[in-house]
Amino acid sequence: xxxxxxxxxxxxxxxxxxxxxxxxxxxLKIANCVGCFGCWTKTPGKCVIRDDAVKVYPxxxxxDAVIYVSRIKYGGYDTVMKTxxxxxxxxxxxxxxxxxxxxHHVQRAVALKKAVIIAYGDTxxxxxxxxxxxVERNAKNMSFKSWRIVFVNENETESAVRExxxxxxx
Amino acid sequence: MAEIIIxxxxxxxxxxxxxxxxxxxxxxxKEKTEYYNISKNNHTELCGKINGFTDLLFVFPLxxxxxxxxxxxxxxxxxxxxxxxxxxxxxxxxxxxxxPAQNDTAVDMVKLFCAQNGFPFGSALQIxxxxxxxxxxxxxxxxxxxxxxxxxxxxxKQRVLKTTMPLPKRIFIRASTSYWLEYGxxxxxxxxxxxTMSIEKF
Numbered sequence: 542x543x544x545x546x547x548x549x550x551x552x553x554x555x556x557x558x559x560x561x562x563x564x565x566x567x568x569l570k571i572a573n574c575v576g577c578f579g580c581w582t583k584t585p586g587k588c589v590i591r592d593d594a595v596k597v598y599p600x601x602x603x604x605d606a607v608i609y610v611s612r613i614k615y616g617g618y619d620t621v622m623k624t625x626x627x628x629x630x631x632x633x634x635x636x637x638x639x640x641x642x643x644x645h646h647v648q649r650a651v652a653l654k655k656a657v658i659i660a661y662g663d664t665x666x667x668x669x670x671x672x673x674x675x676v677e678r679n680a681k682n683m684s685f686k687s688w689r690i691v692f693v694n695e696n697e698t699e700s701a702v703r704e705x706x707x708x709x710x711x
Numbered sequence: 712m713a714e715i716i717i718x719x720x721x722x723x724x725x726x727x728x729x730x731x732x733x734x735x736x737x738x739x740x741k742e743k744t745e746y747y748n749i750s751k752n753n754h755t756e757l758c759g760k761i762n763g764f765t766d767l768l769f770v771f772p773l774x775x776x777x778x779x780x781x782x783x784x785x786x787x788x789x790x791x792x793x794x795x796x797x798x799x800x801x802x803x804x805x806x807x808x809x810x811p812a813q814n815d816t817a818v819d820m821v822k823l824f825c826a827q828n829g830f831p832f833g834s835a836l837q838i839x840x841x842x843x844x845x846x847x848x849x850x851x852x853x854x855x856x857x858x859x860x861x862x863x864x865x866x867x868k869q870r871v872l873k874t875t876m877p878l879p880k881r882i883f884i885r886a887s888t889s890y891w892l893e894y895g896x897x898x899x900x901x902x903x904x905x906x907t908m909s910i911e912k913f
Contacts, residue, residue, distance in 0.1 A: 573751075573780050576723040576772070582895040585904055587911040595911065602910045615820045615827070617777040620784060626775045632910050635891035637808070637884050644809040644880060644887075650908040667826070671819045678776035678816055 542603050542652075543709055547610035548621035551699050556706045562600055566621050569593035573624055580631035586649055587631055594628035601683075602632040605652040608705050610659040610698060616671025619662075626683075633682075645681050656680070656688040657705045661698045713742040713865055716764040716798070718757060720771035720782035724748035729770040731845055732803050732838070735854055736768065740861035749781055754788035761789075766833065766864050767798040769821065772841070773806035778817050786824045793828065800825050801833035801864055803857065805841025809883045811873035813839065818871075834863040839875030840883060843890050849876045 545553070545563040557563050571594045579589035588595055601607070611622035618626065633646040658676055660669075669692055680688050693701045717736065721727035725748055737744050745764075747757055761767060771782050778786075802821050804814040814837040825832040836856055838844065844853050856874040863870045876883055895905045 573722055574774070576721065576727070576774075578894065582891065582900055582905065583898045585900065585907050586909050599910050599912055614783065615778070615786060616816075616823045617783070617820050620780060620787070623775065623777070623783060624780045627780055629775075634906060635894070636906070637887045639880060639884065643813070644884065647906075649910050651910075668823060671816065671823055674819065675777055675816045678813070682776060 542600070543606040544600050544604035545608045545610070545702065545706070546597070546601070546622070546625070547702070548612060548619060549610065549698065551610065551702055553699065553702055553706070556703055561706070561709070562604075564597060564600070566597070566625050569597070571597075571624050571628060574627040574630065578635065581633075581635035585634070588628060590628070594625060597625060598629040598632055601629050602649065602651045604654060606655045606709060608657045608659060608702060610661070610702060612695070613660045613662045613664050613668060613672055616668045617675055640681055643681065648684055651684045653684050653686040656683075656685040657708075658688065658690045659693060659698060659701045659705065660690055661693050661695050661701075663694070664692060713765045713867075714763065715740065715742050715744045715766040715768055715864060716761055717744055717746045717768045717770060718785070719746070719748045720769055720779060720785060722774075722779055722781050724750070727772070728805060728841060728845065729772060729803070732805065732853070732857060733770045735857045736770070736803065736861055739854070739858040740865070742861075742865055749785050754785050755792055757785070758789050758792035758794070761798060762794040762796070764798045766801060767830075768801050768803065768864065770803045771817075773804060773814050773817050776813075776816055778820050790824070790828050797828075797830045799831040799833040799864075799867070801835065801860065803836045803838065803860065805838035807840070807842035807887075809839050809875055809880055811837040811839035811875050832869070834860055834868065834870045834872065836860045836872045836874070839873070840887075843887065844876055847876065847886075852877065
């Protein structure tokens with residue numbers, strides 16, 4: 542399965558075909574993670590907050606290709622995307638393993654992914670550099686086997702997503 | 712004399728490890744301190760309180776490799792409601808991973824906020840194995856570095872401090888596994904259940 546997760550509505554219906562799921566996070570109600578560790582130690586694999594995030598993290602886990610579309614703020618994902626990514630920890634276990642010599646959480650049934658991050662907004666080189674380092678960290682904790690970041694202005698976001706979907710079809 | 716406002720940006724602020732780290736900081740700091748939890752609804756109110764302080768210390772956990780949404784939201788409010796005189800910003804960031812360096816990006820994000828908004832950046836303390844270190848014989852490692860951070864803020868020094876449990880990684884992993892199994896046991900959840908590969912289907 543392939544997943545497009547966006548923090549802004551995208552007019553890409555013509556790009557969506559079988560096997561591609563598009564989610565506009567800005568339409569969903571997703572509360573902040575409260576750090577209760579319930580998804581690791583009370584109801585493993587399941588978040589105790591029963592809002593729209595529970596529709597999304599199983600899709601993240603199942604997808605072998607993802608496009609994440611997010612505004613950039615302070616070198617990271619802005620609130621909508623960041624809140625969802627924080628709520629995706631039920632797909633990991635509490636337990637720690639060594640990965641490339643570093644400690645990271647053991648993953649549950651999570652597909653290794655090819656990730657494209659469409660990072661939009663008015664960003665300078667310093668902010669982009671922080672974001673690159675962030676995504677490099679994400680790769681280890683979010684099962685990216687490869688990743689590519691596309692920095693664009695806000696008005697170029699949709700065309701960047703279309704390009705990335707075309708790449709999937711090759 | 713420095714006057715330090717301490718803001719806890721943990722999503723579970725009142726019951727968080729960040730609160731415990733802040734308590735240790737307050738106990739070891741010679742300067743006047745005031746402590747607040749950042750909650751969903753008090754961002755503007757807290758921005759108003761920052762006026763008059765020479766230093767602002769954020770205490771928070773690493774979330775998804777960066778600053779938690781709670782802090783992100785607060786920084787966005789602070790950007791719109793800056794104090795007249797901007798305090799020097801320092802941070803204590805902790806992660807459950809062994810390596811304190813896994814907190815680097817979160818520190819960079821706060822530095823970037825400071826650079827974009829004209830706040831001086833002071834010092835950073837990055838704590839690895841931060842979920843459990845205070846409940847272990849290695850608590851003093853964290854306490855010592857927190858005391859050093861308090862000294863840096865008092866003296867207006869810019870330093871990056873790091874600490875973690877003084878263990879080989881494989882021993883850390885074993886200790887961490889025991890910690891989480893005990894956590895699950897208290898909830899009546901077995902190791903097999905905690906190790907399920909299943910993720911709920913929706």
